[in-house]
Amino acid sequence: MRTSGVERRQQEFTEFYTSSRDDCLRIVLVSVGDRQLAEDLVAEAFTRAWMSWRKVREHPAPRAWVVRTALNTHVSWWRRRRRELVVDDRTAVTLLDGTQPERSADLDLDEGLAAAIRALPVRQREVITLRVYCGLDTDATAKLLGIAPGTVGAHLHRALATLRTQKQCFSDQGVM
Amino acid sequence: MNDEEMLTAMRSSLTSIKDSLTDVHMHEPPEAIIGRARSRRLRHGLPMVAAGGLALGVGLALTWSSVSSPSTRAVHVNLAAWSVNTTSAGLVDVTIRQLEDPAGLGRTIADAGVPVKVTFGRVCSPPSGDLPELPQVLRKVANGGDLVLTINPAAMPSGTELVIGIGTFRQGSQQVRAAAFSLIKDGSSLNCNDTQNAPGTGGTKAVS
Numbered sequence: 001m002r003t004s005g006v007e008r009r010q011q012e013f014t015e016f017y018t019s020s021r022d023d024c025l026r027i028v029l030v031s032v033g034d035r036q037l038a039e040d041l042v043a044e045a046f047t048r049a050w051m052s053w054r055k056v057r058e059h060p061a062p063r064a065w066v067v068r069t070a071l072n073t074h075v076s077w078w079r080r081r082r083r084e085l086v087v088d089d090r091t092a093v094t095l096l097d098g099t100q101p102e103r104s105a106d107l108d109l110d111e112g113l114a115a116a117i118r119a120l121p122v123r124q125r126e127v128i129t130l131r132v133y134c135g136l137d138t139d140a141t142a143k144l145l146g147i148a149p150g151t152v153g154a155h156l157h158r159a160l161a162t163l164r165t166q167k168q169c170f171s172d173q174g175v176m
Numbered sequence: 177m178n179d180e181e182m183l184t185a186m187r188s189s190l191t192s193i194k195d196s197l198t199d200v201h202m203h204e205p206p207e208a209i210i211g212r213a214r215s216r217r218l219r220h221g222l223p224m225v226a227a228g229g230l231a232l233g234v235g236l237a238l239t240w241s242s243v244s245s246p247s248t249r250a251v252h253v254n255l256a257a258w259s260v261n262t263t264s265a266g267l268v269d270v271t272i273r274q275l276e277d278p279a280g281l282g283r284t285i286a287d288a289g290v291p292v293k294v295t296f297g298r299v300c301s302p303p304s305g306d307l308p309e310l311p312q313v314l315r316k317v318a319n320g321g322d323l324v325l326t327i328n329p330a331a332m333p334s335g336t337e338l339v340i341g342i343g344t345f346r347q348g349s350q351q352v353r354a355a356a357f358s359l360i361k362d363g364s365s366l367n368c369n370d371t372q373n374a375p376g377t378g379g380t381k382a383v384s
Protein backbone atom coordinates (compact mmCIF):
# COMPACT_ATOMS: atom_id res chain seq x y z
CA MET A 1 0.00 0.00 0.00
CA ARG A 2 2.80 2.38 0.89
CA THR A 3 4.55 1.68 -2.37
CA SER A 4 1.45 2.44 -4.38
CA GLY A 5 1.03 5.70 -2.48
CA VAL A 6 4.58 6.73 -3.28
CA GLU A 7 4.10 5.78 -6.90
CA ARG A 8 0.87 7.74 -7.06
CA ARG A 9 2.50 10.83 -5.62
CA GLN A 10 5.42 10.43 -7.98
CA GLN A 11 3.04 10.22 -10.89
CA GLU A 12 1.19 13.30 -9.69
CA PHE A 13 4.42 15.21 -9.37
CA THR A 14 5.64 14.03 -12.77
CA GLU A 15 2.44 15.24 -14.40
CA PHE A 16 2.67 18.56 -12.58
CA TYR A 17 6.33 18.98 -13.48
CA THR A 18 5.82 18.05 -17.11
CA SER A 19 2.92 20.42 -17.57
CA SER A 20 4.45 23.32 -15.63
CA ARG A 21 8.19 23.29 -16.18
CA ASP A 22 8.37 25.27 -19.42
CA ASP A 23 5.98 27.93 -18.19
CA CYS A 24 7.81 28.27 -14.90
CA LEU A 25 11.15 28.49 -16.69
CA ARG A 26 9.89 31.23 -19.01
CA ILE A 27 8.44 33.22 -16.13
CA VAL A 28 11.65 32.98 -14.12
CA LEU A 29 13.70 33.75 -17.22
CA VAL A 30 11.78 36.97 -17.76
CA SER A 31 12.48 37.89 -14.17
CA VAL A 32 16.17 37.03 -13.94
CA GLY A 33 17.21 37.43 -17.59
CA ASP A 34 19.76 34.62 -17.50
CA ARG A 35 18.85 31.33 -19.12
CA GLN A 36 21.21 29.11 -17.17
CA LEU A 37 20.45 30.79 -13.86
CA ALA A 38 16.74 30.47 -14.57
CA GLU A 39 17.09 26.76 -15.28
CA ASP A 40 19.07 26.26 -12.08
CA LEU A 41 16.52 28.14 -10.03
CA VAL A 42 13.54 26.32 -11.52
CA ALA A 43 15.19 22.92 -11.15
CA GLU A 44 15.95 23.71 -7.53
CA ALA A 45 12.40 24.92 -6.95
CA PHE A 46 10.89 21.76 -8.43
CA THR A 47 13.27 19.68 -6.34
CA ARG A 48 11.98 21.44 -3.24
CA ALA A 49 8.44 21.03 -4.51
CA TRP A 50 8.90 17.27 -4.72
CA MET A 51 10.52 17.18 -1.29
CA SER A 52 7.45 19.00 0.08
CA TRP A 53 4.96 17.48 -2.33
CA ARG A 54 2.34 16.74 0.31
CA LYS A 55 2.17 20.45 1.04
CA VAL A 56 2.66 21.73 -2.50
CA ARG A 57 0.03 19.45 -4.05
CA GLU A 58 -2.52 20.98 -1.70
CA HIS A 59 -1.42 24.51 -2.45
CA PRO A 60 -4.03 26.57 -4.31
CA ALA A 61 -1.44 27.69 -6.85
CA PRO A 62 1.40 25.16 -7.00
CA ARG A 63 2.87 26.70 -10.14
CA ALA A 64 3.11 30.06 -8.41
CA TRP A 65 4.68 28.28 -5.44
CA VAL A 66 7.42 26.99 -7.73
CA VAL A 67 7.99 30.39 -9.34
CA ARG A 68 8.13 32.12 -6.00
CA THR A 69 10.49 29.49 -4.62
CA ALA A 70 12.69 29.79 -7.68
CA LEU A 71 12.91 33.55 -7.32
CA ASN A 72 13.80 33.22 -3.67
CA THR A 73 16.20 30.39 -3.94
CA HIS A 74 19.65 31.31 -2.99
CA VAL A 75 21.72 29.27 -5.32
CA SER A 76 24.64 31.09 -3.84
CA TRP A 77 27.39 29.10 -5.37
CA TRP A 78 25.98 29.53 -8.85
CA ARG A 79 25.12 33.13 -8.28
CA ARG A 80 28.63 33.91 -7.17
CA ARG A 81 29.69 32.66 -10.56
CA ARG A 82 27.20 34.44 -12.75
CA ARG A 83 29.87 35.25 -15.26
CA GLU A 84 30.29 31.61 -16.09
CA LEU A 85 30.02 30.32 -19.58
CA VAL A 86 27.39 27.72 -20.06
CA VAL A 87 27.95 24.17 -21.14
CA ASP A 88 25.35 24.64 -23.83
CA ASP A 89 25.73 21.37 -25.60
CA ARG A 90 26.71 18.58 -23.30
CA THR A 91 28.30 16.51 -25.99
CA ALA A 92 29.81 19.26 -28.05
CA VAL A 93 33.30 20.49 -27.72
CA THR A 94 33.48 23.84 -26.01
CA LEU A 95 36.03 26.27 -27.34
CA LEU A 96 38.48 27.78 -24.90
CA ASP A 97 39.64 30.62 -27.09
CA GLY A 98 37.64 33.27 -25.27
CA THR A 99 34.82 33.49 -27.78
CA GLN A 100 31.43 34.32 -26.39
CA PRO A 101 28.74 31.69 -26.14
CA GLU A 102 26.02 31.69 -28.72
CA ARG A 103 23.07 33.98 -28.20
CA SER A 104 20.74 32.49 -25.70
CA ALA A 105 17.02 32.92 -25.51
CA ASP A 106 17.23 35.60 -22.85
CA LEU A 107 18.89 37.87 -25.37
CA ASP A 108 15.82 37.58 -27.53
CA LEU A 109 13.60 39.11 -24.88
CA ASP A 110 12.17 42.52 -25.39
CA GLU A 111 15.12 44.03 -23.62
CA GLY A 112 13.49 47.32 -22.76
CA LEU A 113 10.53 46.05 -20.83
CA ALA A 114 12.28 42.97 -19.55
CA ALA A 115 15.18 45.05 -18.28
CA ALA A 116 12.76 47.38 -16.53
CA ILE A 117 11.15 44.42 -14.78
CA ARG A 118 14.48 42.96 -13.80
CA ALA A 119 15.59 46.30 -12.40
CA LEU A 120 12.72 46.33 -9.92
CA PRO A 121 13.46 45.54 -6.27
CA VAL A 122 12.98 41.87 -5.49
CA ARG A 123 9.63 42.19 -3.72
CA GLN A 124 8.15 44.43 -6.42
CA ARG A 125 9.37 42.01 -9.06
CA GLU A 126 7.77 39.14 -7.19
CA VAL A 127 4.46 40.96 -7.03
CA ILE A 128 4.51 41.78 -10.74
CA THR A 129 5.50 38.21 -11.56
CA LEU A 130 2.81 36.61 -9.44
CA ARG A 131 0.10 39.05 -10.46
CA VAL A 132 0.86 39.09 -14.18
CA TYR A 133 2.48 35.79 -15.04
CA CYS A 134 0.93 33.50 -12.46
CA GLY A 135 -2.48 35.18 -12.57
CA LEU A 136 -2.83 35.52 -8.80
CA ASP A 137 -5.06 38.18 -7.32
CA THR A 138 -3.98 40.46 -4.53
CA ASP A 139 -5.09 38.16 -1.71
CA ALA A 140 -3.47 35.07 -3.18
CA THR A 141 -0.28 37.01 -3.83
CA ALA A 142 -0.29 38.28 -0.27
CA LYS A 143 -0.79 34.79 1.11
CA LEU A 144 1.98 33.29 -0.99
CA LEU A 145 4.43 36.04 -0.09
CA GLY A 146 3.37 36.08 3.55
CA ILE A 147 2.58 39.77 3.56
CA ALA A 148 -0.59 41.84 3.95
CA PRO A 149 -2.79 42.52 0.92
CA GLY A 150 -2.23 46.22 1.45
CA THR A 151 1.50 45.67 1.23
CA VAL A 152 1.02 43.85 -2.05
CA GLY A 153 -0.89 46.87 -3.29
CA ALA A 154 1.90 49.18 -2.18
CA HIS A 155 4.55 47.08 -3.95
CA LEU A 156 2.40 46.92 -7.08
CA HIS A 157 1.90 50.67 -7.01
CA ARG A 158 5.64 51.32 -6.69
CA ALA A 159 6.46 48.78 -9.39
CA LEU A 160 4.00 50.31 -11.81
CA ALA A 161 5.24 53.79 -10.98
CA THR A 162 8.76 52.67 -11.85
CA LEU A 163 7.64 50.95 -15.02
CA ARG A 164 5.65 54.00 -16.03
CA THR A 165 8.88 55.94 -16.14
CA GLN A 166 9.95 53.73 -19.00
CA LYS A 167 7.59 55.74 -21.16
CA GLN A 168 9.60 55.43 -24.28
CA CYS A 169 9.91 51.71 -23.90
CA PHE A 170 6.22 51.20 -23.28
CA SER A 171 5.03 53.69 -25.86
CA ASP A 172 7.05 51.80 -28.44
CA GLN A 173 4.93 48.81 -27.55
CA GLY A 174 1.66 50.73 -27.55
CA VAL A 175 1.18 50.38 -23.83
CA MET A 176 1.15 54.04 -22.94
CA MET B 177 -6.03 55.24 -14.30
CA ASN B 178 -5.61 53.30 -11.06
CA ASP B 179 -3.11 50.54 -10.49
CA GLU B 180 -5.43 47.70 -11.44
CA GLU B 181 -6.38 49.43 -14.69
CA MET B 182 -2.74 50.14 -15.37
CA LEU B 183 -1.85 46.55 -14.68
CA THR B 184 -4.57 45.38 -17.04
CA ALA B 185 -3.31 47.71 -19.73
CA MET B 186 0.23 46.46 -19.35
CA ARG B 187 -0.64 42.81 -18.99
CA SER B 188 -0.62 41.97 -22.68
CA SER B 189 2.77 43.56 -23.25
CA LEU B 190 4.21 41.88 -20.19
CA THR B 191 2.84 38.48 -21.04
CA SER B 192 3.96 38.83 -24.64
CA ILE B 193 7.53 38.77 -23.36
CA LYS B 194 7.00 35.37 -21.83
CA ASP B 195 4.91 34.12 -24.70
CA SER B 196 7.69 34.99 -27.12
CA LEU B 197 9.93 32.44 -25.44
CA THR B 198 8.40 29.51 -27.25
CA ASP B 199 11.80 27.97 -27.89
CA VAL B 200 12.69 27.95 -24.21
CA HIS B 201 12.16 24.55 -22.69
CA MET B 202 13.15 22.89 -19.47
CA HIS B 203 14.86 19.73 -20.65
CA GLU B 204 15.60 18.18 -17.29
CA PRO B 205 13.49 15.02 -16.98
CA PRO B 206 11.31 14.51 -13.91
CA GLU B 207 13.46 11.55 -12.91
CA ALA B 208 16.42 13.88 -12.46
CA ILE B 209 14.42 16.18 -10.20
CA ILE B 210 13.15 13.28 -8.13
CA GLY B 211 16.61 11.72 -8.02
CA ARG B 212 18.15 14.93 -6.77
CA ALA B 213 15.58 15.19 -4.03
CA ARG B 214 16.15 11.55 -3.10
CA SER B 215 19.92 11.97 -2.81
CA ARG B 216 19.43 15.13 -0.78
CA ARG B 217 17.11 13.32 1.60
CA LEU B 218 19.66 10.56 1.89
CA ARG B 219 22.45 12.99 2.69
CA HIS B 220 20.42 14.79 5.30
CA GLY B 221 18.72 11.77 6.74
CA LEU B 222 21.51 9.30 7.27
CA PRO B 223 23.32 11.11 10.10
CA MET B 224 20.10 11.06 12.11
CA VAL B 225 19.73 7.37 11.44
CA ALA B 226 23.28 6.76 12.63
CA ALA B 227 22.75 8.89 15.74
CA GLY B 228 19.76 6.80 16.61
CA GLY B 229 21.95 3.76 16.81
CA LEU B 230 20.21 1.91 14.04
CA ALA B 231 22.26 -0.69 12.28
CA LEU B 232 23.17 0.24 8.77
CA GLY B 233 23.50 -2.40 6.11
CA VAL B 234 26.65 -2.68 4.13
CA GLY B 235 25.04 -1.33 1.02
CA LEU B 236 23.64 1.65 2.86
CA ALA B 237 26.99 2.33 4.45
CA LEU B 238 28.65 2.27 1.09
CA THR B 239 26.10 4.67 -0.28
CA TRP B 240 26.66 7.06 2.60
CA SER B 241 30.38 6.85 2.14
CA SER B 242 30.19 7.75 -1.49
CA VAL B 243 27.82 10.62 -0.87
CA SER B 244 29.51 12.12 2.15
CA SER B 245 33.10 11.91 1.07
CA PRO B 246 33.02 14.94 -1.28
CA SER B 247 32.11 17.31 1.51
CA THR B 248 34.52 15.88 4.04
CA ARG B 249 37.73 15.65 2.01
CA ALA B 250 39.75 18.85 1.74
CA VAL B 251 42.19 19.01 -1.17
CA HIS B 252 44.46 21.91 -2.01
CA VAL B 253 46.97 21.08 -4.71
CA ASN B 254 48.39 23.98 -6.70
CA LEU B 255 50.93 23.17 -9.38
CA ALA B 256 52.19 25.18 -12.32
CA ALA B 257 50.15 23.06 -14.71
CA TRP B 258 46.91 22.83 -12.75
CA SER B 259 45.22 23.43 -9.42
CA VAL B 260 42.58 21.54 -7.52
CA ASN B 261 40.99 23.16 -4.48
CA THR B 262 37.97 22.18 -2.46
CA THR B 263 35.81 24.93 -1.03
CA SER B 264 33.93 25.22 2.23
CA ALA B 265 30.72 24.90 0.22
CA GLY B 266 31.69 21.40 -0.84
CA LEU B 267 32.65 22.38 -4.38
CA VAL B 268 35.82 21.49 -6.23
CA ASP B 269 37.53 24.25 -8.18
CA VAL B 270 39.84 23.06 -10.95
CA THR B 271 42.10 25.31 -12.99
CA ILE B 272 44.07 23.87 -15.90
CA ARG B 273 46.87 26.02 -17.26
CA GLN B 274 48.97 23.40 -19.01
CA LEU B 275 48.02 20.04 -20.43
CA GLU B 276 50.37 18.04 -18.27
CA ASP B 277 50.01 14.90 -16.15
CA PRO B 278 46.35 14.08 -16.76
CA ALA B 279 46.63 10.97 -14.58
CA GLY B 280 47.83 13.05 -11.64
CA LEU B 281 45.09 15.56 -12.21
CA GLY B 282 42.52 12.78 -12.32
CA ARG B 283 43.80 11.29 -9.07
CA THR B 284 43.77 14.66 -7.35
CA ILE B 285 40.23 15.41 -8.44
CA ALA B 286 39.23 11.94 -7.32
CA ASP B 287 40.85 12.63 -3.94
CA ALA B 288 38.52 15.60 -3.69
CA GLY B 289 35.59 13.22 -4.03
CA VAL B 290 34.89 13.40 -7.75
CA PRO B 291 35.14 10.13 -9.68
CA VAL B 292 36.66 11.31 -12.94
CA LYS B 293 38.46 10.33 -16.11
CA VAL B 294 40.80 13.02 -17.44
CA THR B 295 42.33 12.85 -20.88
CA PHE B 296 44.63 15.31 -22.57
CA GLY B 297 44.84 14.99 -26.31
CA ARG B 298 41.79 12.80 -26.67
CA VAL B 299 38.16 13.55 -26.21
CA CYS B 300 35.79 10.84 -25.07
CA SER B 301 32.02 10.79 -25.06
CA PRO B 302 29.46 8.10 -24.25
CA PRO B 303 27.65 6.73 -27.31
CA SER B 304 24.40 6.75 -25.36
CA GLY B 305 24.67 10.42 -24.41
CA ASP B 306 25.23 12.18 -21.13
CA LEU B 307 23.30 11.86 -17.95
CA PRO B 308 21.00 14.85 -17.52
CA GLU B 309 22.62 15.96 -14.27
CA LEU B 310 25.74 17.22 -16.04
CA PRO B 311 24.77 20.93 -15.94
CA GLN B 312 24.29 20.66 -12.19
CA VAL B 313 27.60 18.87 -11.72
CA LEU B 314 30.00 20.92 -13.77
CA ARG B 315 30.37 24.50 -14.89
CA LYS B 316 33.08 26.03 -16.98
CA VAL B 317 34.05 29.47 -15.79
CA ALA B 318 35.23 32.08 -18.25
CA ASN B 319 38.75 33.01 -17.22
CA GLY B 320 40.91 34.09 -20.12
CA GLY B 321 42.72 31.16 -21.65
CA ASP B 322 42.87 28.90 -18.62
CA LEU B 323 40.25 26.24 -18.25
CA VAL B 324 38.49 26.84 -14.95
CA LEU B 325 35.91 24.36 -13.79
CA THR B 326 33.67 24.23 -10.77
CA ILE B 327 32.45 20.77 -9.87
CA ASN B 328 29.66 20.02 -7.43
CA PRO B 329 30.25 16.46 -6.22
CA ALA B 330 26.98 16.43 -4.30
CA ALA B 331 25.07 16.76 -7.55
CA MET B 332 26.60 13.59 -8.98
CA PRO B 333 24.24 10.66 -8.80
CA SER B 334 25.64 7.60 -7.10
CA GLY B 335 27.57 5.34 -9.44
CA THR B 336 28.51 8.00 -11.95
CA GLU B 337 31.76 9.56 -13.03
CA LEU B 338 32.81 12.68 -14.82
CA VAL B 339 34.75 12.60 -18.08
CA ILE B 340 36.94 15.56 -18.96
CA GLY B 341 38.80 15.65 -22.26
CA ILE B 342 41.00 18.50 -23.42
CA GLY B 343 42.87 18.86 -26.65
CA THR B 344 43.80 21.01 -29.59
CA PHE B 345 41.66 20.94 -32.67
CA ARG B 346 42.05 22.22 -36.18
CA GLN B 347 39.32 24.65 -37.15
CA GLY B 348 39.92 25.74 -40.70
CA SER B 349 43.51 26.85 -40.82
CA GLN B 350 43.67 27.53 -37.11
CA GLN B 351 44.41 25.42 -34.08
CA VAL B 352 41.95 25.93 -31.27
CA ARG B 353 42.06 24.53 -27.78
CA ALA B 354 38.93 22.84 -26.66
CA ALA B 355 37.41 20.73 -23.92
CA ALA B 356 34.57 18.27 -23.74
CA PHE B 357 32.72 17.05 -20.67
CA SER B 358 30.48 14.10 -19.99
CA LEU B 359 28.76 12.50 -17.05
CA ILE B 360 28.42 8.74 -17.35
CA LYS B 361 27.51 5.73 -15.30
CA ASP B 362 30.45 3.80 -13.93
CA GLY B 363 31.75 1.37 -16.49
CA SER B 364 29.94 2.91 -19.43
CA SER B 365 31.69 2.57 -22.74
CA LEU B 366 33.22 5.63 -24.32
CA ASN B 367 34.02 6.64 -27.85
CA CYS B 368 37.35 8.40 -27.86
CA ASN B 369 38.92 10.46 -30.60
CA ASP B 370 42.48 11.70 -30.68
CA THR B 371 42.71 15.40 -31.30
CA GLN B 372 45.17 16.93 -33.72
CA ASN B 373 48.58 17.81 -32.34
CA ALA B 374 47.61 15.96 -29.23
CA PRO B 375 49.61 17.63 -26.49
CA GLY B 376 49.44 14.58 -24.32
CA THR B 377 51.60 12.70 -26.76
CA GLY B 378 53.65 15.51 -28.20
CA GLY B 379 54.70 17.36 -25.09
CA THR B 380 53.16 19.97 -22.92
CA LYS B 381 51.08 22.70 -24.48
CA ALA B 382 49.73 25.69 -22.64
CA VAL B 383 46.02 26.38 -22.63
CA SER B 384 46.12 30.10 -23.24
